[in-house]
Amino acid sequence: MKMIILESKKQNQMSQKTSRRKFLKKSVSAVTGVVMLPYIVPSSSLGLGEKIPPSERIAMGVIGTGSQGMSNMRSFLRLRDQVRFIALCDVDAKRLAAAKAVVDKANNSTDCRIYSDFREFMEKETLDAVLIAIPDHWHGIIYTAAANKKWDIYGEKPICRTINDGKVIVQAVKKNGIIWQTGSWQRSQENFHRGAELVINGRIGKVKYIEVGLPDGVRGIGTPPVQEVPEGLDWDMWLGPALKVPYRGVCHWNWRWILDYSGGQLTDWAGHHVDIANWGTGLEYTGPVEIEGTGFYPYDGIYDVPVEYDITCKFANGIIMRIANASRLPKGMGTAWYGDLGWIHVDRGNKISASDPKILEETIGENEIHLYKSNDHFQNFIDCIRSRKEAVAPIEPAYRAISTALLGEIAMTTGQKIYWDPEKEEIIGNPVASRLLGRPYRKPWKLPEV
Amino acid sequence: MKRLFSIFLIISVILIAFTECRKSPYYRALIVTGQNSTDWAASTPILKQILEQTGIFECSIIVSPAPGEDMGKFRPAFDRYDLIVLNYYGAAWPEEVKSSFVNYVNNGGGVLVYHSASRAFPDWKEYNEICGISGWENRSEKDGPYVYFRNNRMVLDSSAGPAGWHGEPREFEVRIRNSEHPVTKGLPVRWMHAKDLLYARLRGPARNMEILATAHCDTTGGGSGRDEPVIFTVTYGKGRVFHTPLGFPGEGDSPALQCAGFITTLQRGAEWAASGRVTQPVPRDFPTISGVVIRTEMKPLTLKAEIENLAKYEIGMSTRYYTGLQDRIRKAAGNPEKLLEIEKMMVKLLENEQATTESKKLVLRELSWMGTDYCIPAIKKLQENTELKEEVEFALERLGAK
Numbered sequence: 001m002k003m004i005i006l007e008s009k010k011q012n013q014m015s016q017k018t019s020r021r022k023f024l025k026k027s028v029s030a031v032t033g034v035v036m037l038p039y040i041v042p043s044s045s046l047g048l049g050e051k052i053p054p055s056e057r058i059a060m061g062v063i064g065t066g067s068q069g070m071s072n073m074r075s076f077l078r079l080r081d082q083v084r085f086i087a088l089c090d091v092d093a094k095r096l097a098a099a100k101a102v103v104d105k106a107n108n109s110t111d112c113r114i115y116s117d118f119r120e121f122m123e124k125e126t127l128d129a130v131l132i133a134i135p136d137h138w139h140g141i142i143y144t145a146a147a148n149k150k151w152d153i154y155g156e157k158p159i160c161r162t163i164n165d166g167k168v169i170v171q172a173v174k175k176n177g178i179i180w181q182t183g184s185w186q187r188s189q190e191n192f193h194r195g196a197e198l199v200i201n202g203r204i205g206k207v208k209y210i211e212v213g214l215p216d217g218v219r220g221i222g223t224p225p226v227q228e229v230p231e232g233l234d235w236d237m238w239l240g241p242a243l244k245v246p247y248r249g250v251c252h253w254n255w256r257w258i259l260d261y262s263g264g265q266l267t268d269w270a271g272h273h274v275d276i277a278n279w280g281t282g283l284e285y286t287g288p289v290e291i292e293g294t295g296f297y298p299y300d301g302i303y304d305v306p307v308e309y310d311i312t313c314k315f316a317n318g319i320i321m322r323i324a325n326a327s328r329l330p331k332g333m334g335t336a337w338y339g340d341l342g343w344i345h346v347d348r349g350n351k352i353s354a355s356d357p358k359i360l361e362e363t364i365g366e367n368e369i370h371l372y373k374s375n376d377h378f379q380n381f382i383d384c385i386r387s388r389k390e391a392v393a394p395i396e397p398a399y400r401a402i403s404t405a406l407l408g409e410i411a412m413t414t415g416q417k418i419y420w421d422p423e424k425e426e427i428i429g430n431p432v433a434s435r436l437l438g439r440p441y442r443k444p445w446k447l448p449e450v
Numbered sequence: 451m452k453r454l455f456s457i458f459l460i461i462s463v464i465l466i467a468f469t470e471c472r473k474s475p476y477y478r479a480l481i482v483t484g485q486n487s488t489d490w491a492a493s494t495p496i497l498k499q500i501l502e503q504t505g506i507f508e509c510s511i512i513v514s515p516a517p518g519e520d521m522g523k524f525r526p527a528f529d530r531y532d533l534i535v536l537n538y539y540g541a542a543w544p545e546e547v548k549s550s551f552v553n554y555v556n557n558g559g560g561v562l563v564y565h566s567a568s569r570a571f572p573d574w575k576e577y578n579e580i581c582g583i584s585g586w587e588n589r590s591e592k593d594g595p596y597v598y599f600r601n602n603r604m605v606l607d608s609s610a611g612p613a614g615w616h617g618e619p620r621e622f623e624v625r626i627r628n629s630e631h632p633v634t635k636g637l638p639v640r641w642m643h644a645k646d647l648l649y650a651r652l653r654g655p656a657r658n659m660e661i662l663a664t665a666h667c668d669t670t671g672g673g674s675g676r677d678e679p680v681i682f683t684v685t686y687g688k689g690r691v692f693h694t695p696l697g698f699p700g701e702g703d704s705p706a707l708q709c710a711g712f713i714t715t716l717q718r719g720a721e722w723a724a725s726g727r728v729t730q731p732v733p734r735d736f737p738t739i740s741g742v743v744i745r746t747e748m749k750p751l752t753l754k755a756e757i758e759n760l761a762k763y764e765i766g767m768s769t770r771y772y773t774g775l776q777d778r779i780r781k782a783a784g785n786p787e788k789l790l791e792i793e794k795m796m797v798k799l800l801e802n803e804q805a806t807t808e809s810k811k812l813v814l815r816e817l818s819w820m821g822t823d824y825c826i827p828a829i830k831k832l833q834e835n836t837e838l839k840e841e842v843e844f845a846l847e848r849l850g851a852k
Contacts, residue, residue: 216640220740225766244840246765296638297777298740300770307738308638327639328629415783435819440847442840
């Protein structure tokens with residue numbers, strides 16, 4: 001069943017690409033000697049072990065060269081015999097210069113171009129793929145614009161700050177037929193894959209309840225005064241579509257503790273453990289129907305995201321999912337599926353445990369569901385760029401995972417139980433809560449047409 | 451049949467009347483004090499205020515003879531109360547008082563052991579069992595194990611050593627270890643406690659003891675390096691004991707006693723000890739790890755006062771009146787009249803020429819999602835204000851009123 005869904009989605013993704021892309025595709029086929037690639041594409045079968053001439057490497061760019069952008073970039077630099085970074089973009093000149101130094105060293109050349117404005121970057125560059133790692137409030141505009149360029153995208157989770165942004169991004173990725181990989185790298189880890197596969201094949205019986213533990217909130221920093229914008233940072237551009245506020249020392253990394261830009265740990269981490277929870281229960285292409293939640297918000301200070309949160313959602317098939325900060329849950333961080341025959345818990349650090357250890361020794365039969373297998377999240381993206389197959393972490397599951405958390409955020413903000421139609425993607429019978437599905441953009445910013 | 455119904459009716463009325471008159475004040479509490487190593491004269495009225503603020507306690511105080519004076523006539527009537535609050539550390543009680551206290555607890559009486567009270571009476575076996583753990587007064591391994599938390603478990607450590615230690619007063623994080631208990635249910639799992647003494651290396655019989663919260667004692671100055679119990683319960687006979695070593699009076703205004711976390715847990719603990727249940731809601735100012743919350747005046751703000759304070763907001767100032775307003779809105783969910791009342795006050799702030807631009811920006815953000823048609827004319831009037839242009843557009847767009 002699962003496989004069939006994926007197969008049909010894959011076909012939708014096949015579409016026209018740039019001439020360079022076609023060339024890449026042809027060259028891969030030539031190396032492997034087959035036209036149709038197997039569903040699972042180990043890099044060895046692509047002949048990627050052999051040296052690829054620089055002219056045939058995937059031309060990549062980066063938008064957002066901060067901590068996550070650099071981390072992703074370094075992971076791709078491991079695979080520099082297959083990719084080449086040719087252009088970088090960031091609103092902070094210092095970070096941009098640091099990133100260029102790393103790329104130049106790897107390229108053994110100084111020809112990598114740099115931009116401070118993504119519009120110029122998009123206008124001038126011709127890329128195969130782009131890595132995007134920027135604050136959430138910018139995702140709607142930049143993901144959509146990059147998809148419209150028909151660049152394949154490695155994009156960071158959460159894929160959107162609001163559900164309305166998310167809908168447009170999903171549409172843009174699908175309509176443009178690009179390859180999308182979400183930075184939900186847990187999908188390429190053995191324990192998460194194994195746990196999800198055991199659950200989806202009924203090894204703990206019928207799943208009734210899922211607990212998802214995400215990090216506890218961070219300590220506040222009080223109410224800092226207005227400060228001078230650091231040299232090299234384009235603050236107005238950093239804010240972009242968000243309301244204009246003076247610079248108060250909170251920008252890189254810590255933007256995630258301010259509601260204008262992020263929903264805190266809840267939205268930061270939903271793309272990991274909620275995504276895995278959905279993967280193991282076949283909920284990745286739907287959403288909850290009822291959502292309730294309580295948040296403890298800081299009493300004071302510039303950080304305003306909930307420091308504790310406890311959300312309970314119900315899905316149409318009756319599964320209950322509780323998403324809370326780890327301290328509130330018996331198993332703490334990670335995803336715990338509870339079925340009528342037992343439970344399985346997975347977490348980072350290659351952790352997997354079960355109510356009965358024997359469950360973990362079970363094998364999955366040939367005719368059972370085999371979840372997409374990737375053992376290298378970055379290699380998987382490259383392989384899929386060449387093969388035009390869907391990557392292990394496609395756009396819609398990413399959207400479904402974050403929309404569940406965002407509905408939880410709406411429930412916490414309004415203090416109300418939210419009813420959601422996952423097909424129409426609308427809140428039912430609550431026009432006030434529905435206003436929170438989006439955030440108006442500051443002029444002149446608006447979402448690009450898809 | 452008719453007569454039976456009449457009797458039923460009469461009984462019902464009596465029952466209702468009885469319930470009503472028991473409602474306020476519902477429980478009687480007695481604070482026992484008069485001698486202590488800490489400033490009992492300062493802490494006792496605050497404890498009384500904290501308990502009475504719940505609206506369910508009527509609180510009396512009994513002051514013992516001063517140190518060195520004759521204790522012979524000291525006779526607290528424990529049995530008349532639902533809760534005994536221990537704020538006493540001094541001369542031994544007469545045997546008669548001791549046995550009546552033990553009987554009171556055995557028969558289901560509630561006890562609240564506050565701060566240094568557990569230090570009292572090292573040789574009185576039952577008292578130490580009621581307190582669970584304690585320190586000082588030459589207590590050691592002979593008195594029971596050290597009790598602390600390690601790897602998410604309560605540890606009873608019988609290793610030899612003295613009982614009781616504390617460092618300098620400081621702010622520290624309290625960690626709830628059992629969120630299922632009525633006292634701690636619904637509280638943030640981690641929160642900052644105001645400047646206080648953290649008691650460490652407490653030991654004792656620790657029988658029927660359940661730890662609800664701990665705080666980490668670092669090794670500075672010889673600290674234990676352990677997660678020390680700071681809120682716990684003991685059951686003794688039919689009695690319920692709520693014990694907190696927190697709440698050092700001193701350090702100026704006694705910040706520990708003004709901490710919203712301390713106040714709330716004490717209030718809830720008192721109700722639980724007196725009745726076995728907790729009916730009080732979690733207050734909106736309960737601290738989180740984002741910082742200490744001090745209640746300088748313990749009365750909750752009215753909506754009017756909150757809006758008036760918010761109207762003075764400038765960047766860099768406390769956002770507590772804004773977060774208070776947000777919380778009020780959340781709490782009023784599903785109550786259109788209440789929400790409209792709040793909205794009207796928000797609109798008043800928008801119309802108030804004395805209100806700061808920054809406060810209007812915050813109010814416009816909230817109105818953008820929760821406002822009704824009522825607020826739209828007031829928002830439109832602000833369209834001319836260049837400083838508020840973006841926030842006005844933001845609000846009108848979200849309200850669908852452009």
